[in-house]
Amino acid sequence: MNEGPGQRENDAAAGGYAPGLVVDRTGQAEAFDAIGKRYDEAFPHKEGQIAAVQRLLAELPAQARVLDVGCGTGLPTSGQLADAGHRVTGVDLSAGMLELARANVPGAEFLHRDLASLRAEGPGGLGRFDGVTCFFTLLMLPREEIPHALRLLRSLLVPGGHLALSMVEADLDDAGIPFLGHTLRVSGYLREELRRVVTEAGFEITGEDDYAYAPASTDAPPEYQLFLNCRRD
Numbered sequence: 001m002n003e004g005p006g007q008r009e010n011d012a013a014a015g016g017y018a019p020g021l022v023v024d025r026t027g028q029a030e031a032f033d034a035i036g037k038r039y040d041e042a043f044p045h046k047e048g049q050i051a052a053v054q055r056l057l058a059e060l061p062a063q064a065r066v067l068d069v070g071c072g073t074g075l076p077t078s079g080q081l082a083d084a085g086h087r088v089t090g091v092d093l094s095a096g097m098l099e100l101a102r103a104n105v106p107g108a109e110f111l112h113r114d115l116a117s118l119r120a121e122g123p124g125g126l127g128r129f130d131g132v133t134c135f136f137t138l139l140m141l142p143r144e145e146i147p148h149a150l151r152l153l154r155s156l157l158v159p160g161g162h163l164a165l166s167m168v169e170a171d172l173d174d175a176g177i178p179f180l181g182h183t184l185r186v187s188g189y190l191r192e193e194l195r196r197v198v199t200e201a202g203f204e205i206t207g208e209d210d211y212a213y214a215p216a217s218t219d220a221p222p223e224y225q226l227f228l229n230c231r232r233d
Contacts, residue, residue, distance in 0.1 A: 081131075154203065160231060162206075169226050213225050
């Protein structure tokens, strides 16, 4: 049974995650702390990400509030948004990545937060945003968490707000993969399933693109990256 908007808002009020879901990403955070600036060296080409943000920029009002979820080093997304004159808040689980982001994009605000803890209101509430970016962040979650995370992101947007999202196209659920000397656990969907999960979370898909990508200087295999531009219904 699909959940209606009222149920989605109720889920989001408690951080967006259903009771009983255990969220422990200590290992993921430690891996990205260790990877640090090598991430941008291994993934120097981010054309799909840059293009998705350009589509988002075309929809945002002047001086919009934008949340960059899983901001990493702040490049390119937080920097791209800040350079366009928007008020940017970046959040990431990795303290090491946030240190780099603050140096790379001094005009943005960066917070050490887990996606599951984000909320618009209440203690630690961030308010609501005109736009949210979430590039390759949801793939770090088990599949059972991803619909909850999408509803959470929806709750952080103003009505009619915009989400720019990316995933790797893969039929995976919490699978271990080697990445820059570490093992990360990742999930993915084939594109039709990703579309379904996103729309059932309360978004209209307004744009879509895909890119074949072969990371540089890493043992990760080539991948297909899916980029969706969405609007909160």
